[in-house]
Amino acid sequence: MSTYAFQHLTPQLPSTEPIRVKRWSLTKVISNTTLLVIGAFFLLPMLWLFAASVDTSASWQLRVPDFTTRNYLLALQPDYTRALVNSLILSLIATVVATVAAFLAAYSFSRQHIPWKGPILLTILFLSGVPISILIVPIYKMFSYVGWLSIFPTAVILGVTALPFEIYLIKNAVDAIPLDLEEAAHIEKASTWKILSRIVIPLTMPGIASAAIFGFVNAWGSFLIPLVLISRAAEQPGPVRMYGFMNSVAINYGAVAAFSILYSLPVVILYLLMSRSFRAGFVLGGAVR
Amino acid sequence: MASVSFEGVWKVFNTFVAIPNLDLNIKDGEFIVFVGPSGCGKTTTLRMLAGLETPTYGSIRIDDEDVTLTPPGRRDIAMVFQSYALYPHMSVRSNLSFGPEVRKESRSDLNNRVEKVANLVGLHGLLDRKPAELSGGQRQRVALGRALIREPRIFLLDEPLSNLDAGLRTHMRAEIADLQRRLGVTTVYVTHDQVEAMTMGHRIAVFDRGRILQVDTPAQLYRNPANKFVGTFIGSPGMNILPAELARDGALGRIKCLGSVFSVPAERFFTSTDLPSRVELGIRPDDLHWTKDAPSRCREHIFGTVRATETTGSETFVLVDVDGVEVNARFPSFADIRIGQKADLVFDPNDLHFFEPESGNTLRTEPARILEQQGV
Numbered sequence: 001m002s003t004y005a006f007q008h009l010t011p012q013l014p015s016t017e018p019i020r021v022k023r024w025s026l027t028k029v030i031s032n033t034t035l036l037v038i039g040a041f042f043l044l045p046m047l048w049l050f051a052a053s054v055d056t057s058a059s060w061q062l063r064v065p066d067f068t069t070r071n072y073l074l075a076l077q078p079d080y081t082r083a084l085v086n087s088l089i090l091s092l093i094a095t096v097v098a099t100v101a102a103f104l105a106a107y108s109f110s111r112q113h114i115p116w117k118g119p120i121l122l123t124i125l126f127l128s129g130v131p132i133s134i135l136i137v138p139i140y141k142m143f144s145y146v147g148w149l150s151i152f153p154t155a156v157i158l159g160v161t162a163l164p165f166e167i168y169l170i171k172n173a174v175d176a177i178p179l180d181l182e183e184a185a186h187i188e189k190a191s192t193w194k195i196l197s198r199i200v201i202p203l204t205m206p207g208i209a210s211a212a213i214f215g216f217v218n219a220w221g222s223f224l225i226p227l228v229l230i231s232r233a234a235e236q237p238g239p240v241r242m243y244g245f246m247n248s249v250a251i252n253y254g255a256v257a258a259f260s261i262l263y264s265l266p267v268v269i270l271y272l273l274m275s276r277s278f279r280a281g282f283v284l285g286g287a288v289r
Numbered sequence: 290m291a292s293v294s295f296e297g298v299w300k301v302f303n304t305f306v307a308i309p310n311l312d313l314n315i316k317d318g319e320f321i322v323f324v325g326p327s328g329c330g331k332t333t334t335l336r337m338l339a340g341l342e343t344p345t346y347g348s349i350r351i352d353d354e355d356v357t358l359t360p361p362g363r364r365d366i367a368m369v370f371q372s373y374a375l376y377p378h379m380s381v382r383s384n385l386s387f388g389p390e391v392r393k394e395s396r397s398d399l400n401n402r403v404e405k406v407a408n409l410v411g412l413h414g415l416l417d418r419k420p421a422e423l424s425g426g427q428r429q430r431v432a433l434g435r436a437l438i439r440e441p442r443i444f445l446l447d448e449p450l451s452n453l454d455a456g457l458r459t460h461m462r463a464e465i466a467d468l469q470r471r472l473g474v475t476t477v478y479v480t481h482d483q484v485e486a487m488t489m490g491h492r493i494a495v496f497d498r499g500r501i502l503q504v505d506t507p508a509q510l511y512r513n514p515a516n517k518f519v520g521t522f523i524g525s526p527g528m529n530i531l532p533a534e535l536a537r538d539g540a541l542g543r544i545k546c547l548g549s550v551f552s553v554p555a556e557r558f559f560t561s562t563d564l565p566s567r568v569e570l571g572i573r574p575d576d577l578h579w580t581k582d583a584p585s586r587c588r589e590h591i592f593g594t595v596r597a598t599e600t601t602g603s604e605t606f607v608l609v610d611v612d613g614v615e616v617n618a619r620f621p622s623f624a625d626i627r628i629g630q631k632a633d634l635v636f637d638p639n640d641l642h643f644f645e646p647e648s649g650n651t652l653r654t655e656p657a658r659i660l661e662q663q664g665v
């Protein structure tokens with residue numbers, strides 16, 4: 001023992017060079033250059049968007065802007081903000097409808113005994129690949145027959161289009177939770193609701209968050225369905241409105257760019273908000289041995 | 290506080306019979322230990338009692354109330370899962386307080402209870418960590434603490450100490466036994482550890498392939514194993530099993546085994562007069578002594594060559610080849626014994642066990658006595 005007591009707290013390091021991992025290699029250079037080139041393809045349009053949105057005489061070309069705020073003022077006129085609010089309403093309703101229904105379905109698919117579970121799940125996966133546009137005519141007929149050509153029923157339909165994929169996303173998340181956790185909670189006399197709210201939902205949160213973002217973006221970017229299913233112009237969402245910028249004789253590139261930036265803000269904010277739940281992913285560590 | 294009885298319980302998974310026809314009575318306040326090789330149905334039995342698995346046939350009663358189909362939440366049972374089943378998104382503190390919270394128990398002394406249990410299982414200072422930030426043994430203690438914070442009718446502990454170091458295990462063993470004695474809660478305890486089973490259990494149930502072979506007190510189980518499996522499973526290292534020839538000679542049973550011939554008083558060892566001529570003879574390594582360190586009652590000798598030695602520090606187990614059959618014997622650690630040497634072993638015929646070769650059942654104990662010991 002006594003020999004240890006007099007030793008220094010930090011031991012003497014060896015005098016040779018520490019081991020270094022080689023940073024540069026041909027493969028790394030090649031792969032990073034390729035990625036940079038691909039990245040540029042995505043970056044240039046973004047650059048154009050920001051430049052054009054503050055340019056007095058924006059065109060389709062990328063150039064140094066003559067600074068102005070006129071484009072934003074145009075894009076913020078009540079008509080256009082109204083369209084943004086409509087988009088928000090549409091997407092929020094669609095997200096809530098789809099995510100709640102998808103969670104309940106996914107939980108049942110994951111935990112309950114359901115006859116023909118495999119084929120049903122395959123069908124759902126197949127449905128998530130079917131473009132909803134092919135059903136637009138019959139849906140239009142139905143909706144116009146019952147007088148539903150307005151924003152709320154359209155929001156529900158948009159939610160339904162996201163349902164199959166959301167079920168899949170959430171089911172995978174629920175599958176990853178060991179059944180033991182729920183059993184342990186059962187034994188502790190927790191009610192089904194308590195088990196869902198305090199154990200299953202928190203642990204499924206990364207899956208639910210990705211599903212919710214998918215549902216939101218799916219509705220946010222939809223153009224054809226609102227265009228066909230919403231009869232009143234005042235209830236039309238952003239993308240349909242944006243179409244209006246381009247329909248005029250000369251396209252107002254600056255206004256389109258400004259509106260596009262405003263229009264993408266909610267999605268960016270949503271990602272930032274949800275990123276916490278994504279980071280909470282892999283929370284299952286330490287649950288079972 | 291509760292008594293438990295399994296009556297003709299079966300569990301069949303698809304086509305695999307995990308538990309064929311289980312009958313077992315557990316008395317109120319009893320500490321019963323389940324032992325058996327891996328995959329013999331201990332966890333399955335526990336899960337049926339907890340209500341997590343429905344028996345395929347039969348019925349389970351707790352305090353004379355048929356609970357076969359009662360959901361787990363209404364049985365008032367606390368369980369430690371073999372897999373721990375901790376809630377990974379909650380801190381240790383929330384893991385411990387989750388149960389009391391959902392049962393809406395009074396919040397005023399909840400903090401105290403959590404602290405007390407954390408101290409009991411040695412988790413003080415770790416209460417704010419998440420399970421992923423704990424070592425395996427610490428996780429296991431959280432799982433144990435989550436059960437011990439309750440005062441249920443029954444404790445079900447599925448290998449609750451398997452991942453702890455020897456010192457901590459001894460300590461926790463005493464704590465659990467003490468808590469159980471104080472609360473008087475009926476406890477079912479699964480373990481692979483011989484010492485745990487022998488020291489903690491009021492009674493031990495030995496499982497093999499879904500069947501209970503014997504339920505008895507630790508001492509009885511060690512001294513009077515009902516069959517060859519129990520004899521070899523209880524005790525470490527296991528009992529030596531040797532082929533022998535048996536002949537009845539008036540009040541004596543004459544035995545020929547490993548080249549030596551000796552006799553034992555028949556009425557002490559054999560219940561029936563109709564004895565098989567070939568039997569299997571069992572003798573524990575503890576009862577097979579080195580000549581120089583043997584009690585005087587040991588009169589029968591066998592000789593052999595040392596094949597291997599295995600020392601535990603306080604004693605040495607020596608594998609001796611006697612006429613081509615290997616037997617394990619316990620030597621004192623000071624015995625100077627080398628591989629290849631000749632070894633001279635002695636034993637007392639009264640320490641022997643005799644088993645029927647086909648069924649493996651003992652020739653000593655009556656089946657009726659086993660049933661009586663089960664408390665039927």
Ligand SMILES: Nc1ncnc2c1ncn2[C@@H]1O[C@H](COP(=O)(O)OP(=O)(O)OP(=O)(O)O)[C@@H](O)[C@H]1O
Nearest residue numbers: 302305307325326327328329330331332333334371
């Ligand atoms: N859900 C299940 N489906 C099919 N077979 C199962 C299932 N659960 C358990 N078994 C089988 O039942 C038998 C008993 O399993 P059990 O978990 O009770 O063993 P155990 O005695 O607890 O073993 P261990 O000591 O390894 O924990 C095993 O052969 C196992 O393969």
Ligand SMILES: [Mg+2]
Nearest residue numbers: 331332371447
């Ligand atoms: Mg087990």
